[in-house]
Amino acid sequence: MSTPVSTSRTKSRDGASRVQDPEGTKQNIIEVAAQEFALNGLSGARIDEIAAKTRSSKRMIYYYFGSKEGLYVSALENAYRQVREGEAKLDIEGLPPLDALKRLVEFTFDHHHQHEEFIRMVMIENIHHGEFLERSGVIRDLNVTAIGSIEAIYAKGLADGVFRAGLDPLEIHWQISALCFFNVSNRATFSKIFGKDVGSAAYQESLRRQTVEMVLRFVVKAEKLGGV
Amino acid sequence: MSTPVSTSRTKSRDGASRVQDPEGTKQNIIEVAAQEFALNGLSGARIDEIAAKTRSSKRMIYYYFGSKEGLYVSALENAYRQVREGEAKLDIEGLPPLDALKRLVEFTFDHHHQHEEFIRMVMIENIHHGEFLERSGVIRDLNVTAIGSIEAIYAKGLADGVFRAGLDPLEIHWQISALCFFNVSNRATFSKIFGKDVGSAAYQESLRRQTVEMVLRFVVKAEKLGGV
DNA sequence: CAAAGAGTACGAACTAGTTAGTACATTTGC
DNA sequence: GCAAATGTACTAACTAGTTCGTACTCTTTG
Numbered sequence: 001m002s003t004p005v006s007t008s009r010t011k012s013r014d015g016a017s018r019v020q021d022p023e024g025t026k027q028n029i030i031e032v033a034a035q036e037f038a039l040n041g042l043s044g045a046r047i048d049e050i051a052a053k054t055r056s057s058k059r060m061i062y063y064y065f066g067s068k069e070g071l072y073v074s075a076l077e078n079a080y081r082q083v084r085e086g087e088a089k090l091d092i093e094g095l096p097p098l099d100a101l102k103r104l105v106e107f108t109f110d111h112h113h114q115h116e117e118f119i120r121m122v123m124i125e126n127i128h129h130g131e132f133l134e135r136s137g138v139i140r141d142l143n144v145t146a147i148g149s150i151e152a153i154y155a156k157g158l159a160d161g162v163f164r165a166g167l168d169p170l171e172i173h174w175q176i177s178a179l180c181f182f183n184v185s186n187r188a189t190f191s192k193i194f195g196k197d198v199g200s201a202a203y204q205e206s207l208r209r210q211t212v213e214m215v216l217r218f219v220v221k222a223e224k225l226g227g228v
Numbered sequence: 229m230s231t232p233v234s235t236s237r238t239k240s241r242d243g244a245s246r247v248q249d250p251e252g253t254k255q256n257i258i259e260v261a262a263q264e265f266a267l268n269g270l271s272g273a274r275i276d277e278i279a280a281k282t283r284s285s286k287r288m289i290y291y292y293f294g295s296k297e298g299l300y301v302s303a304l305e306n307a308y309r310q311v312r313e314g315e316a317k318l319d320i321e322g323l324p325p326l327d328a329l330k331r332l333v334e335f336t337f338d339h340h341h342q343h344e345e346f347i348r349m350v351m352i353e354n355i356h357h358g359e360f361l362e363r364s365g366v367i368r369d370l371n372v373t374a375i376g377s378i379e380a381i382y383a384k385g386l387a388d389g390v391f392r393a394g395l396d397p398l399e400i401h402w403q404i405s406a407l408c409f410f411n412v413s414n415r416a417t418f419s420k421i422f423g424k425d426v427g428s429a430a431y432q433e434s435l436r437r438q439t440v441e442m443v444l445r446f447v448v449k450a451e452k453l454g455g456v
Numbered sequence: 457c458a459a460a461g462a463g464t465a466c467g468a469a470c471t472a473g474t475t476a477g478t479a480c481a482t483t484t485g486c
Numbered sequence: 487g488c489a490a491a492t493g494t495a496c497t498a499a500c501t502a503g504t505t506c507g508t509a510c511t512c513t514t515t516g
Contacts (some may be wrong), residue, residue: 022465024254041355043272047502057467062503063463122417123351127269130416139421147422170422171438175407180415182406188358190352190405194375194398210399214446218438222450250491275476286477287492296476 009110034075038120097157112180262303266348305366325385340408347412
């Protein structure tokens with residue numbers, strides 16, 4: 001805002017210095033847009049406001065994204081892509097199922113906690129009944145990955161005899177998501193209604209532990225629940 | 229919508245017919261506003277649209293509520309009041325703690341399910357970081373009631389030796405809320421990402437059962453978990 | 457190898473339509 | 487008669503989207 005980039009000179013792949021930088025401009029716009037949409041919603045965000053916070057201009061937003069909704073969809077896709085890339089970092093290969101599940105829940109809890117902007121985008125998208133997610137196309141990529149690790153863990157846990165039978169991996173995923181998502185999405189009203197800062201480090205620590213425990217107690221056979 | 233009230237003639241308490249009906253007008257405006265805000269958000273809702281769907285006019289909205297935000301706060305308060313009144317119908321006095329908890333979870337699940345408009349209002353309020361809830365005042369009334377029944381149930385369950393010790397009633401409430409709230413709030417994106425209608429009667433039935441089971445398994449001592 | 461041409465990237469100012477809020481006059485019920 | 491309730495018509499500000507013109511980069515051609 002107060003740092004006028006004297007020239008938007010950047011290095012392209014071949015090393016030639018250039019003033020024009022399409023990819024950089026696009027990315028910059030998307031990042032600013034994501035922030036604004038996450039903060040104010042689709043109708044609440046202002047194109048002029050987004051443009052002002054950009055290194056670029058309103059003209060460029062329409063040049064690259066066509067419309068406000070087009071920009072919103074791009075920002076949404078970008079948010080999902082980022083989060084999915086983050087999820088890929090979770091490494092639970094080779095862990096025994098009980099530990100793997102524990103790590104998965106902890107990871108999801110932390111991951112959601114760290115990506116509030118993404119959570120808010122999903123909230124907003126749900127307010128819009130998911131219509132932009134639907135018309136986007138990135139969704140196709142997401143469904144396989146997200147549910148994959150739980151399916152693997154659950155199958156292994158069943159085979160090892162530590163998990164109880166008859167559960168649906170998708171429902172387990174649903175439960176984990178619910179607990180971790182709500183923790184970020186409803187923090188404001190929850191804190192205000194109960195007059196307690198649910199977002200404080202101490203309370204988050206406690207909620208994290210309880211969340212892990214709740215999932216494990218649900219999935220793991222009672223007699224196998226040792227030092228959880 | 230297709231039933232045009234020929235005259236806005238309503239009966240007041242004393243039975244006299246009158247054209248003017250301040251309370252009725254106010255309530256009618258609030259109900260329409262709640263619908264519109266829940267559907268489109270604070271910035272997405274249009275005062276002219278709300279006015280058009282009312283039996284009254286835009287003039288009256290400003291006459292009674294002062295501003296768009298004033299109307300929003302009133303609609304929000306009304307939503308909370310309604311839901312709280314609904315919650316009062318839950319009767320678990322005298323039930324053994326395990327059954328009481330089960331009923332409480334089932335009730336919360338169903339209640340959230342049936343009040344999508346309220347859920348959406350809370351989502352929107354969270355997008356706004358709960359600032360309107362804060363500046364409202366109705367909150368004070370809510371905190372005591374909402375957490376009260378869980379506290380009572382948990383204390384009784386502890387005394388009876390069926391619940392495990394060391395849990396925080398507020399956290400139990402948080403978990404139940406998370407599971408029941410998410411079920412309504414994130415149905416759109418969840419369904420679209422996994423290509424499955426999570427809102428279908430069959431799936432809801434299953435989720436309801438799993439939710440109850442999850443909470444009970446978390447709270448109840450392992451050896452007391454008989455035919456849950 | 458320089459000049460012309462073509463397509464992409466970008467900026468400033470403008471426009472048409474929308475939207476929250478208001479001024480003023482009028483009706484209604486006591 | 488009088489205060490509360492209500493209808494009509496307006497406005498000032500905002501906002502998504504556009505127009506027109508320019509600069510930069512790469513390619514083609516003589």
